[in-house]
Amino acid sequence: MTRLLVLWCPQWPVVAAGMAAGLAVDAPAVVVAANRVVSANAQARREGVRPGLRRREAQGRCPDIAVLPADPDRDARLFEPVAAAVEELAVGVEVVAPGVVAVPARGPSGYFGSEESAAERVIDQVAIRTGAESQVGVADGLFAATLAAHRGLIIPAGESAQFLAPLDIRELTDRPDLVDLLRRLGIQTLGAFAALSHNDVTSRFGADAGYAHRLASGLEQRPPSRRRPPVDLSVTHTPDPPIDRVDAAAFIARTLGDQLHTLLAAHGLACTRLAIHASTANGEDLIRLWRCADPLTPSGISDRVRWQLDGWLRGSDRPSAGITLLRLEPEETVDGHALQLGLWQGGNDEQASRASRAMVHVQGLLGQEGVFTPSINGGRGPNDQVTLTPWGDEQTPSSDPDLPWPGRLPAPSPATIPTQRVPATVIDRDGGEVGVTGRFTLTAPPDEVAVAGNTRRVIAWAGPWPADERWWEKDGGRRRARLQVLLAERSEVDNQDALLLVRENEKWTVEGVYD
Template identity: 55%
Template sequence: MNSPVRVAAVWCPDWPVVAAATDANISLHLPIAVLAANRVVACSEVARADGVRRGLRRREAQSLCPELVLLDDDPDRDARAFEPVVAAVEELAPGVEIIRPGLCAFRVRGPARYFGSETDVAERVVDTIAERTGAEVLVGVAEGVFAAGLAARHGGIVPPGETPAFLAPLDLAVVDRPELVSLMRRLGIHTVGAFAALPAQDVLARFGPDGAAAHRLARGLEPRPLVARLPPVDLSASKEIDPPADRVDTVAFVARTLAEEFAERLTSYGLACTRLIIEASTEHGEELSRTWRHDGVLTVADIADRVRWQLDGWLTGRSREDRPTAGVTRVRLAPEDVVEHGGAQLGLWGDTGADDERAHRALTRVQGLLGPEAVVTPVLGGGRDPESRVRYVAWRDAREPSLPLEPPWPGLLPPPAPATVPPNSPPVSVLGENGEPVGVTGRAFLTGLPTTVSLGRGPGRNVVAWAGPWPADERWWSPVQARRRAWMQVVLDGAEPSAFLLALESGTWQLAGIYD
């Protein structure tokens, strides 16, 4: 193994909290906790002051801090939010390795010789990140990534050659091997220095490669050298239009050339685009941006078509008030999602799916004229009632349910589901044998036998059969979002339809669904 080199680590304290709070537009001065699998994975300094710690269950954390703001863990969000920080570091020191969102490192020798010293580098990194992103970071310098990360937590620079002495008094838990640390504590070894003093060959023989790697860290050595990331490649393509174009055919000609350039750039990296961002701007500064999704890879013709459709919808398809007031001066294409290009796969008998493609082109054309939300398809997800289980997504967008289908869903209506859900639930009158209104008690019993039901302003119809009620007490822990309802299925005499789903909420019955 190579001896560790001088490394600078840039650490953003409580980064999951910072990213989540920024995304939710919440002040970092509040007590905040980020949860994953109902346990705290990160918390703010204010929350820690009230006793909240990583690993606590939700209820334990809320019992310690009733004002605690709870946010969901999202590693993808953390990584996206950390990218501007890494870009700011790369302005001063190329060759940055991202350890995890919130922590990155780089070799400090070159920047230190350029800026004067390691201290100067650390100060410049802190100032640059604050200026570019507003994030507060700490910088530490030591031999190796592991020691530099710990030095960053202390906001200090370890002098050359003193990394083992810096690590020695630290608690052994910093090596992040819970089982190994637990065993060492039972053997009376509590510090990094005490662990580092053990013979390396004995540690390898007893604990295997993972224990040997932890032992190297404790001795101030690194299991592997620093691996710098490659800066992201700009795959976008743009073209200036001079003079500005206010005709679709003019823009379409430019779009074809731009689409060829864009596709060629992706192909040179062995990639193809499945989700495309098309941006256009006018001479007066008006801008339009839209994302197009495709189940397969977008060819040159596909890209050119979408540019033409989008600009056609912008220049001619909108109302006069929404049309741009000047000609288009710039068109830009950027991939939002790419895949490795493996070529097109035909059907078993050479079928190219021409009918599906024609339908897709027609629907995409409508989107180009009226916007992405003009063509939507339903996606069934989890939930307790028919209305909340269905989510409408734009044509060719990711068909992901808003809630998972998997149980448990206490209070879920029994099958079958109603075929029709009215967009506006009309009021319903449910009467008993003596003409008195029928309600539901707190113990989920009907106050009377339903005999007559009036749908909206229509005449009353006799109840042939009924089932229920099924109570649903949703979000009882939130006074603002709490909702209590009771469901009942009824079959009425007379003309079709005859089977209905009724919902009682706040003392009023409503029509919630119609069965075929």
């Protein structure tokens, strides 16, 4: 197993967001996605703010906190100088994700005398070149080395399994459903998971759980069956005029990602290590390796190409001229039989191909976020049941729509979902506000509903439908109740509207409007 040195920049999303926004180093800040904190800096953590908190709760604990949006492109672009700083000391640098870079430990440890010395030099180099704080870990295999970096440890050769054994099962962060299931079964540590039979795990929970079992056991995610692809499995693009703008780079990244994936799929392969080469009009040669634990999809390839070009073109060490040649080379591949494309993303059907080209053309005019494809998810509310995915990206439901969902809103669903919740007040006959009890019953029958200063009479209502989610978690629970109301103007019985209201945190808001 390859011994790796991994450099990790703690809470990189909020570090990058703060750099982009020009925040002071000592200002508390968080990055928020889907109204939840995904990254918090040290100053925010001292105020009790942690990832997973709702935005409002984080602001309640720290009123002067800076709330910044999640932006993977920004994170990748600003991480390029960090990867370049590591590359000055070691060859074979691979970007695992924005904030994490890996390099074979043998080279720098031999040059600097020991793994400890190499780790110290790499940390100092990154601090001097970029000002970013970082930690280094060394271990056998990427998974163990990454967790060692989180703790700033160097694990002796052959002892990765012993290091992983006492760690919490939640270290399998990219498999939340599996982690939740294992914890409910009483498996709390990686060692307890690794003690199970691999065949039993695979047959009971599936192939992905089998991969996770290998990681918990201190092994690579897959057996060493990877192979270097032939030289001709690469794609090259010579732009005219040269690329010097990020929007042009994003369009080319999408095209090259599709081309490379199609070429690999024709040979039954998928890429797990991608080399991105670029040459400029002034003869500058740029290269960066990206490593991915799972096989790259077309969108995964294009994302990494776009991130890398963004980092080169907008970074502090940007090339002196536009990019005149771009080449993608799959450095490492696995069998690609498990990757399947959805509707209009593959196949030889002419109509599907024409539709796909049309969507790509529109996306080129409007940008990547200009064309979306809806996919059905499991969930209780209308917002939970539909996910909009940028055209061409892999559509993966966040939850199984076929599972039972107690408290799920009955059909039909609202025709319109407001982008921002509109406050509402439900009023009873005595003029008091209607609430919801702890047993999910209304405190009084609704008589009127006030929305945006307009009070209308309730002529029919249904509900409430309770949704008590993740009640077993100390800080992760969520209690909601939904109510359907049919409203009419006092003087016009025919002018009627139907609304879906939701009660949460003792407040009513409009969640949907029926046609």
